[in-house]
Amino acid sequence: MFVSYKWLENYVDLSGVTPEELAEKITRSGIEVEGVERIGEEIKNVVVGHVLQCEPHPDADKLNKCLVDVGEEEPVQIICGAPNVAKGQKVAVAKVGAVLPGNFKIKKAKLRGEASHGMICSLQELGVEGKLVPKEHAEGIYVFSDEAEVGRNAVELLNLDDAILELGLTPNRSDCLSMLGVAYEVAAILDRDVKLPVTEVSEGSEKASDYVSVKVEAKEDNPLYGAKIIKNVKIGPSPLWMQNALISAGIRPHNNVVDITNYVLLEYGQPLHAFDYDRLGSKEILVRRANDGETFVTLDDAERTLSKSQLVITNGTEPVALAGVMGGANSEVQNDTTTVLLEAAYFTGAIVRGASKDHGLRSEASTRYEKGVDPNRVLKAGERAAELMAEYAGGEVLEGTVLFNELDVEPVKVEITLEKINSSLGTAISVDTVEDIFRRLQFDAEVNGETFVVTAPTRRGDITIPEDLLEEVARLYGYDNLPMTLPEGEATPGGLSNHQLKRRTVRRYLEGAGLLQAITYSLTNDKKASQYALDVREPVRLLMPMSEERSNLRLSIIPQLLEVVSYNKARQNDSLAFYEVGSVFLTETGEELPQEEEHIAGALTGLWHQHPWQGEKKPVDFYVAKGILEGMFEEIGVSEAISFRQATIDGMHPGRTAEILLDNEVIGFVGAIHPEAEKELDLNETYVFELKASPVFHYEKPALSYTPIPRHPSITRDIALVVNTDVKAGDLVAIIKEAGGKLLKEVSVFDLYEGEHMEAGKKSLAFSLKYFDPAKTLTDEEVVKVHDGVLAAVKEKAGAELRG
Template sequence: MFVSYKWLQDYIDLTGVSADELAEKITKSGIEVEGVDVLNEGIKGVVIGHVLEREQHPNADKLSKCLVDVGEEQPVQIICGAPNVAQGQKVAVAKVGAVLPGNFKIKRAKLRGEESNGMICSLTELGMEGKVVPKEYSEGIFVFPADAEVGTDALALLGRDDEVLELSLTPNRADCLSMLGVAYEVAAILDREVKFPETNQEPTAEKATDYVKIVVDAQEDNPLYVAKMIKNVKIGPSPLWMQARLMSAGIRPHNNVVDITNYILLEYGQPLHAFDYDRLGSKEILVRRAVDGEKFVTLDNVERTLTAEHLVITNGTEPVALAGVMGGANSEVTSDTTTVLLESAYFNGGTVRKASKDHGLRSEASARFEKGVDPNRVRAAGERAAYLMAKYAGGEVLDGAAETDTLTVEPAVVSITLEKINRVLGTELQMRDVKEIFDRLQFTVSIEGDLITVTAPTRRGDIRIEEDLVEEVARLYGYDNIPKTLPIGSSTPGKLSEYQKKRREVRQYLEGAGLYQAVTYSLTSEEKAAQFALEKRDTIRLAMPMSEERSILRLSILPQLLEVVKYNSARQNDSLAVYETGAVFLANGAEVLPEEKEHVAAVVTGLWHSHLWQGEKKPVDFFVVKGILEGMFAKLGLSEQVEYVQAQVDGMHPGRTAEIRLNGEKIGFIGQVHPSVQKELDLKDTYVFELSLKAVLEANAPVLQYEAIPRFPSITRDIALVVNKETVSGTMKNIIIEAGAPLLKEAQVFDLYEGDKMEAGKKSIAFALKYANPERTLTDEEVTKVHERVLEALKEKAGAVLRG
């Protein structure tokens, strides 16, 4: 809701309260003010000018040479490109030295050889949005009324010397969707009186009921319908002050009658509609549900197909308006209209919402009906509009109104004790304090002992229960004034569990290693659900899936991560590393809830390092991804408990995949995606891992042991061993470490040879062994003895012999 500070002063005295101070007070009372927009900020030097002469520019077909009186001693020459500029007009002129929005400064200039001393401005050039500029001036300059005084501030006449508060209203505060509603709120905050607008006028001898009869078939949808009749109206532009207020609120002016209905919408929060009585074609207004398939052309000249769920206003036979949403093209007010039927009604919010949604016609009127209008303001709004039409459209208001009224809305009556108010708020308010607050809100209050009974006006439809009254007292008393207290009783300070700490460490480590976190759907398709699953179980299907692509709970995270990489690769982001920690869902039978287990998975593809200046490119391979995992296990203190064993996994490369074991138990796998899967996804070589994060984080890491830095030198021996091709280096390393203990400290593979100089079925693996004793320097004899024991163990257990 946009609230004009100057307009608000029509209803309440704001002396001593600036717009910014008012915004702060409203925010502190519970309605957030998102900002205060100063409409003329940064603009100066714009005045009313009178075009004395206008002639064609001698050197340009689309330019005019104008002589303009700007209130100075001599008129000035201004070159103007607007197509609608003409002699005799009153226009907005930015004089030399003026500043327009965007810090655009006006200087003397020559345009096609002719001097220009200023600029004749359109409304958009003065900072107004194009969508609110009257249509007749949307392609040119704005023409002021003939009585506009030359040389005066043009921005003041346009209402731009104003500040607009933008209220962010919650759905329960529909009462503030009007200037009067905001005035009530501000009056309560400032403890001041609300001034009501003028509505009295002298009606004619003729009665409205002689011209129209109201019949309502759908009384649940429309319990109150009031029609005022105004004769002899003269269609023309509305007063400039009214146009300015509408534009500041984001509504485009049309003509005096339509503008008045929109003005009342903003002033009272009550939507109105004006029909051209002579085009109705009957003396009856029938409100009914539409017939399925019934056609109707709305004001935007679009033919709408209606259903029985839509409420329509008809002339007895055919629709003339979609109730609460939009009028019909067959009864709109035009420049020839002389008699207006003014509708002011109470429509059911749900019915209006249905029509608005079905036809995509969200409007200021429909929004107010949906949230709820004040039923006791329906007639008053109609009377106010009729008053303005008599004043600004020369109309004659007929006596009374034609109406149908079956509305029974009673004000809400809620009782509460002073003790409960103080107990909930933690305050020590006295009865007089609480009564004063309700009096400022203009709620009717009666007090019996400690019991307070409040009758809330119908404009406050949000007041229903005791807690609503507590909220009203709290916000008007001031949230800042409520005492601060600590909870009573024992409490445990919040902290992360050990599991949560470790999970956070894993995420931070993977991101530090260069992987991006992804969050993918837990729902997938039947085809992908079981791919790469660590545990093979039945899939779990949703009872009511949104689509087949999202119908099964996943057993693995990898299929979704591969889709992420595929999506990025298709957009030329083909070097990518992503990971996800999330749940997979394992079935436990038809009548048992599934088991959730947390997994961690990653996908890496493309280049791992790229230093083009140095000519260095390192594509991802198995050992890059394995190194990432080893770093993670090291951070968790599990390095010694993890081993990698060659394995076969569906969808993975048969020779580049390993099973990951923790303390001998399988927890996941690592490797390259099978070439056929890569081809199907249009990916380069892609490496992945997935493991049970639950198993990793719940594993007990050994107590950290610190060792002194060795004081004595170590001895290194290299051995090249010939073994069968099927022999795994990890097995050999375990044999070496076991046989060489305790002097053997390290064993690392540094070479593999399978060339033509090796006999068929054999390979050569070279290890670097490091021996050391922390207490003394080793002798060659000691090392040789242990080294021979290692070679003997390799021969017995792995069939390995030294390469000659």
């Protein structure tokens, strides 16, 4: 619900309370205000101008040269390209120096050789959404009525200096789907009075009952139906203040009659509908259930096939409206309409909700009927609309309302005690305080000792049980004023489990490393369900999927992350890094439900490192992805148990993919996406990783031990080994470590050579070996003995020869 601060001031005194302060107070009382928007906050120096002259630009077919009076000593020349600009119009002019939304500044300019001192504005250029602009101004500039004062601030005239509060209403607070409902709420919060609209309808001598009769067959669905007749209406634009009110609430203005029904809908929360009486085709209104297969064309020009579960308004034979949802094209108010039949009715929420759902039609009217309207405002809203049509459409309201009324609604009486209130809230509120809260809410309350018998008004259909009154007392007393207590007795202090702690550590590390968290669908299609799966199982298919694209539970997170990368790349975001800690779902033999397993996954593409000033760029490669994982393993203390080995995996690049092992058990993989997969998704070179979280999070790492800082020097030996090209460096490292024993502390690869001086089928791998004994200084003889053993081991187990 969008609430205009200025419109709200018509019903409640808001002096001394800013929109932001009001939003805070409403939120603290239980209705969340999701935001406060000031559309015209940035706009400066925009005024009403009068177009004195308008002639074609001498050197441009689609431009016009206009002389505009902006309330200064001399008129100014403005070049305008709007198709609807014309002499004599009152328009919004952004003068030189003006600022428009988006910090767009207006300067003096020359357009095709002609000077332009400002800009004639459309509503869109002033920050109004295109879908809310009246149709007659949608393709050009906005034109004020002739009464607009030249030089006046156009932002104020268009109400763009208003503040719009967006209320996030829960289903039980349908009373605040109207300005009056919000007014009652705000009045209770501020302890001020509500000023209700005064309706004084001057009726003509003719009777409405001579023009139409009302008959209701579906009485349970429609216990109250009122019809008023307004003759001699003149269709035209509604007054500017009403258009502004509708735009602020997110409704597009149409014409005075339709705008009035929408205005009253927003004001009273009661949907109304205006029929063109002459197009109705009869003098009868019959409300009934639709016939199965009956067709009907709604206002959006769509043909609807009806069923007997839906309620229709008919002219005695054919439908003219789908009750509570949308009117029909056959009785629509048009520019030549002169007589209006105004409907004000009470339809039950279930019948409207069913029709709205069946036809996929959600309207402002159906939303309110579904959640419940105030039965005591139905006819009042009709009277209010009839009065406005008489005033702003020149109509003559005929005497009386043609009525069908079998609605029996009595205000609900609810009883609650002071002891119940204080024991539930932990407070010591007095009887007078509770009574004052009910007064502010305008609830009639009888006090018998410490018992309150409250008569809830019909506008508050959510008040039915004592707990509802308890909530009203709590929120108006102030949630911040409720006392805080600690639980008594034995208690276990809260804390994170080891699994939760590791998960948070992983997230913090990956985000610190520059990856953004993604939360993707757990549902995917048949093709992607098994892609990149660590455990290949039969995918779990939903019995009733939303669509084929979301029909299976995933076995891997990577396909969804690649969708995220592809989506962003299509929007010119080339350097991307995402991660997700989420679940995959594995079928279990003999089990009805799948096993949910937590995985850690990531996807990286583009530039990882860039310093334009130094001219440095580092694209993402295998070692960036692997390095991120190695840092993560170090952070959670499992790096000693982790190793990598080359692997071939479907969908991955055959030469740039490695399995991740924990204590020699495969837990995941890291590598580049296969070029064919990249081409299919229109990706650049992309690297991914995915691993099981549980083995990493629950790994029992050895107890932390410390060694003294070395006092004796180490000895380093470099060796270059010639081996077959299929021999892996990791295997050689393992052999060297085993042969080196306790004296060998570090082994690292620092060179790979496969050039022209190397025999075919061979390669050279260079290693740096560091020998060290913490107890003494090593002698050359001791190092040579161990080192010779290393060379013998690599020759025996890997066929390695020392390169000469």
